[in-house]
Amino acid sequence: MLVCPSVMRLDDPRSQAAKTSTAETGRRFVRVALLLVGALVVAFAVSDHPLYGGEPGFGRTQVLMAAAGVGLALCGLLPTGIARRILVFSVSSLCMLAFVEIAGEAVFGPRYRPIFQYDDRLIFKFVPNRRSSMTRSPLNGGETVTQRINSDGFCGDELRPTGQVTRVVVYGDSFIHAFYSRQEETFTSQLRALLAERLGRAVEVVNAGVSSYGPDQVSLKMEDELPRLRPDLVVVAIFVGNDYGDLMRNKLFRLGADGELVESPWKLDPKVRVRLDLSQQESILKRILGVVFGSKPPLQPYEDMGFLLAEAEREYQSFVVERNNVITNTHQDYYSANVSLTPGSASAQYEVALMRAVVRRVRDVAARSAVPLAFLVIPHPFDVTDHYDGWRVDRERFPDYDGRNQSAALEDMLRTLAVPFVSLYDVYRAKDANSLYFHGGDDHWNAAGQRLAAEVMADYLLARGLPGSGKAAAVEPK
Numbered sequence: 239m240l241v242c243p244s245v246m247r248l249d250d251p252r253s254q255a256a257k258t259s260t261a262e263t264g265r266r267f268v269r270v271a272l273l274l275v276g277a278l279v280v281a282f283a284v285s286d287h288p289l290y291g292g293e294p295g296f297g298r299t300q301v302l303m304a305a306a307g308v309g310l311a312l313c314g315l316l317p318t319g320i321a322r323r324i325l326v327f328s329v330s331s332l333c334m335l336a337f338v339e340i341a342g343e344a345v346f347g348p349r350y351r352p353i354f355q356y357d358d359r360l361i362f363k364f365v366p367n368r369r370s371s372m373t374r375s376p377l378n379g380g381e382t383v384t385q386r387i388n389s390d391g392f393c394g395d396e397l398r399p400t401g402q403v404t405r406v407v408v409y410g411d412s413f414i415h416a417f418y419s420r421q422e423e424t425f426t427s428q429l430r431a432l433l434a435e436r437l438g439r440a441v442e443v444v445n446a447g448v449s450s451y452g453p454d455q456v457s458l459k460m461e462d463e464l465p466r467l468r469p470d471l472v473v474v475a476i477f478v479g480n481d482y483g484d485l486m487r488n489k490l491f492r493l494g495a496d497g498e499l500v501e502s503p504w505k506l507d508p509k510v511r512v513r514l515d516l517s518q519q520e521s522i523l524k525r526i527l528g529v530v531f532g533s534k535p536p537l538q539p540y541e542d543m544g545f546l547l548a549e550a551e552r553e554y555q556s557f558v559v560e561r562n563n564v565i566t567n568t569h570q571d572y573y574s575a576n577v578s579l580t581p582g583s584a585s586a587q588y589e590v591a592l593m594r595a596v597v598r599r600v601r602d603v604a605a606r607s608a609v610p611l612a613f614l615v616i617p618h619p620f621d622v623t624d625h626y627d628g629w630r631v632d633r634e635r636f637p638d639y640d641g642r643n644q645s646a647a648l649e650d651m652l653r654t655l656a657v658p659f660v661s662l663y664d665v666y667r668a669k670d671a672n673s674l675y676f677h678g679g680d681d682h683w684n685a686a687g688q689r690l691a692a693e694v695m696a697d698y699l700l701a702r703g704l705p706g707s708g709k710a711a712a713v714e715p716k
Contacts, residue, residue, distance in 0.1 A: 268321045269314035275328055276311030280304050288519040293512055342522040350525045352517045353387055354569075359462075360455050361488060361506060362514065362568055364391045364448060370417055377678040378418075385417055393445040394421060400468050403440040406433070406705050407467055409456045410475030411484075411571075413616055413683060414447025418676070423685035425475075428692035436700055444469070450569040452484025453593065454491050457600045464607040471610050471705035473695065474600055478644035479618030479681065480571040482589040485596060486553040487567045493588070499595035507566045514568070540679060541620075541629040543636075546575035554585035573618060578643050579636040594651040601657050610704055613652055613659035614695060616683070617645050619675040622666040627677055641667075660698045662691055 283291070283303035291299050313324045343351070348371035357363040364387045373382045388396045393415055398405075408414055408426050416424040430443035444467065446459065453476055460472065485491070494500040506514075517525075540546075549572050556562045576586040597613075604611035620629040621641035631639050640646075645663040652659045666674055666687070674687030683691070699705065 264322075265318045268318060268325055272314040272321060272325050272328075273311045275325070275332075276307040276309070276313075279307030279310060281307075283307060288516050289521050290524065292520065292524075293516065339522060342526070346522055346526055348384060350522060350529060354514065355518055356506070356511060356514050360451075360458055361490075361504075361565065362450075364393075365518065366391045372417060374418060374676070375678050375680070378676045378680060378684070381420075383418055383420055385421065393417075393447065394426070397444065397467075398442050400466075403442050404433075404437070404705050405442045405444065405467065405469040406430075406471045406473060407444040407446050407463075407469040408473045408475065409451075409460060410447040410614075411451045411477055411481065412447070412449035413477050414445060414475050415449045416445075416447065416682070416688065417449060418680070418682055419685060419688065423688060425683075425688040425692050428689050429473075429696055432692055432696040433699070433705070436696065441705075447475070450484075450571055452481050452488050453596045453600060454485055454488050457596060457603055458490070460600065460603045460607075464603070464609055468607075469609055469705075471612070471699070472604050473612050473614055475614040475616055476597075476648060477616045477618070478577075478648055479573055479616075479621075482574040482577050482586075482593055482644070483550060483553060483572055485589060485592045486550075486557050487565070487571070489557055489563050489565050491592070491596060491599075492557070493592055493595060497591065497595070499592075499599055502563055504563050504565055506568075507564050510566060510568060540573070540681075541627065543575055543579065543631060546573050547579055550574060550576040551583075551585055554588060558585075558588055573620070574644060577647060578618075578621065579631065579639050581638055581643050581647070590647045590651075593648065594655075597648075597651055597657070598655055601655055611657060612695075612699065612704065613657060614691065615645055615648050615652075615659060615661040615663065616691070617641075617661075617663045617666060619671055619681050621645070622663060622671040623675075626672060626675070627679075658698075658702065660695050662694065665690065665694055 280303075283300045284296075286294060286296060286300060288294075290303070291297070310324070310328055313321050315321075316324070348369040351368075353365050353368045353370045354362045355365045366387060366389050368387045369384060370387070371382060371384045374380055385393055386395075387393055390397055406429070408429070412418075414425060416426075421427055424445065426443045426445040426447075430441050433443070434441040446463070448455070448459075451459075453474070456474060460474075464472070489502050489504040491499050492502045554576070574589065576583050577589055580586055581590075601611060620626045621644060633639065642663060645661055649659070649661050649663075669690070671687075674683055674690060676682050676684050
């Protein structure tokens with residue numbers, strides 16, 4: 239006999255119960271999911287994470303995020319269809335936001351994410367394995383330049399194994415870092431090419447420059463790195479245009495009662511520290527919007543000699559007279575107007591004396607590592623040109639001004655300390671130095687300026703058997 243399987247009728251109570259059970263399970267899932275998503279949003283707000291919250295503290299952004307989280311959780315009480323759509327929308331929106339943040343970091347990070355992080359010894363340093371990107375003004379070619387910080391925290395390619403080739407390490411500020419130049423145009427790359435060609439062997443020139451560093455930070459960086467790098471030669475570049483003032487702004491060292499160099503118990507202003515930390519932790523989207531739509535304070539004209547001189551005097555008053563050790567300026571480097579315009583002033587004389595002590599420290603650090611050392615003195619474009627952009631000096635007001643003041647002070651101390659050096663003042667002055675620097679508010683050297691400096695330095699080093707002689711002779715530089 240044929241037996242037909244039983245078929246559940248649509249109006250069967252068991253069918254209705256199954257449908258009701260399924261619907262109830264779906265409602266519970268939507269409610270629980272909305273509760274979890276809302277709780278995560280609230281927890282993120284309470285955590286005070288700087289990604290979107292900004293500076294520490296439960297502020298308006300955190301309140302809005304917490305309210306949004308509570309609202310999402312309460313949406314679970316709405317009819318299931320509406321709650322489900324809200325759940326799908328909120329989860330997809332969060333996933334899209336995460337994707338945009340990741341993609342934005344990859345695409346826009348090099349331009350909008352700073353490459354500096356706090357350091358309790360150097361004040362700040364590079365973030366390893368990062369890229370930076372900038373676009374020069376149309377006046378300076380309008381080219382977009384991208385550079386890389388390698389895994390060791392140096393600008394450029396990865397280092398070769400120590401001892402494999404002749405190694406030269408070049409320290410300095412933005413003139414050496416040269417974030418505005420393609421790698422092959424930088425001083426370090428051009429010096430490497432010239433030395434390798436003339437020596438007939440492979441040479442590695444390590445770009446150890448860090449924008450806004452002063453010679454004081456360089457001395458500490460050398461102290462940390464030379465034992466590990468074990469170079470055949472160290473070159474320390476000093477941009478006299480602002481490095482005197484850097485010593486006052488950094489507040490790492492001061493002069494003791496007998497003129498000796500002593501460490502200063504510096505402390506970074508909490509607001510500056512927060513901004514430095516936030517620059518690495520906040521949303522890339524927030525940074526982009528802040529740069530594009532944020533209001534910017536008016537900048538003082540960089541060639542305003544009255545402002546620059548007043549700023550130099552203010553820095554001296556704060557650090558030397560008031561003995562204020564709180565650092566408030568880490569990256570805004572002003573032209574050392576006092577050393578240039580009023581070389582006999584107390585502030586100028588103190589800065590020169592402090593520079594002499596710091597240069598001595600640099601020399602001693604290199605000596606302790608048994609590494610030959612040479613200095614490169616880089617002048618400010620205003621001082622080696624007759625007409626550089628809008629820079630002017632009232633000769634009646636500043637009769638002691640001389641374009642050589644900044645360079646000559648450093649040259650004299652290097653001679654006294656018997657340290658080999660090359661000064662670019664006369665070299666650049668003999669040329670049309672306007673063709674060696676950028677313009678329109680950017681006083682860095684361009685590719686031609688870096689090429690000329692590399693040629694002069696290569697000639698000087700090779701004439702004295704460096705690198706590779708094992709000892710730097712203390713000879714009078716040309």
